[in-house]
Amino acid sequence: MKKVLLASACLFALAAPASAADLAARPYTKAPVAPIAAVYNWTGFYLGIVGGGAWQNASDIKMKGGFVGGTAGYNWQTGNIVFGVEADGAWADASDTVSILGVSVKSKTDAMGTVRGRIGYAVNNVLFYGTGGYAWVDNKITATAGAVSISDSKWHSGWTVGAGVEAFFAPQWSVKGEYLYRNLGGETYFSGIGAPLTTGTLEYHTVQVGVNYHFGGPIVAKY
Numbered sequence: 560m561k562k563v564l565l566a567s568a569c570l571f572a573l574a575a576p577a578s579a580a581d582l583a584a585r586p587y588t589k590a591p592v593a594p595i596a597a598v599y600n601w602t603g604f605y606l607g608i609v610g611g612g613a614w615q616n617a618s619d620i621k622m623k624g625g626f627v628g629g630t631a632g633y634n635w636q637t638g639n640i641v642f643g644v645e646a647d648g649a650w651a652d653a654s655d656t657v658s659i660l661g662v663s664v665k666s667k668t669d670a671m672g673t674v675r676g677r678i679g680y681a682v683n684n685v686l687f688y689g690t691g692g693y694a695w696v697d698n699k700i701t702a703t704a705g706a707v708s709i710s711d712s713k714w715h716s717g718w719t720v721g722a723g724v725e726a727f728f729a730p731q732w733s734v735k736g737e738y739l740y741r742n743l744g745g746e747t748y749f750s751g752i753g754a755p756l757t758t759g760t761l762e763y764h765t766v767q768v769g770v771n772y773h774f775g776g777p778i779v780a781k782y
Contacts (some may be wrong), residue, residue, distance in 0.1 A: 593749075607631075608627070609767050610649070610769070611626060612624070612625050612767075622667070626651035630649060632645040633645075639681050662702055670761075673739070691720040694716070716743065735770075735771065738766050
């Protein structure tokens, strides 16, 4: 029995230094550190520029052309949901000319704009949204017969609905792409000279892009 105990003690004594050496040889590694994630908060006021193209699918007159202007808005974010209000106004050059009983009639939209609400879903620096609200255009009709030409301008009001996507590409700068359908009520032109011309509903499809500057710095560092 004593011999067995003595042999066991010898084996333990020989194994202990080897185990200690193994432990000392293991390299020291630090625990992984989670990277800092940039979380974009969309809340705040912004200004920007916007421009694009507009066209009609009407059966008679089909105005089309471009526009460029400015944008102002404000966003509120709660969780991933973003609510906002936005207004824009633009100089426009969308027109078409038709002939009616030998008279050349040109319809031209000189300006357009909207005042809309927005609601969207934010995925960090990208916002997907729907939008809708009030729309207007300033339109001018010119009738020409030979050397005689008369013109009249009217303000058309209506509504708009659409959707878009906006993304930050720098701490306070974002770019957006947007489609809007605009439905404007008809108006009566030339009533003051006894030759009234009543238009039907003006329907515009517009595709626009914009760049916005957001005040207040929308990035929040999250560990």
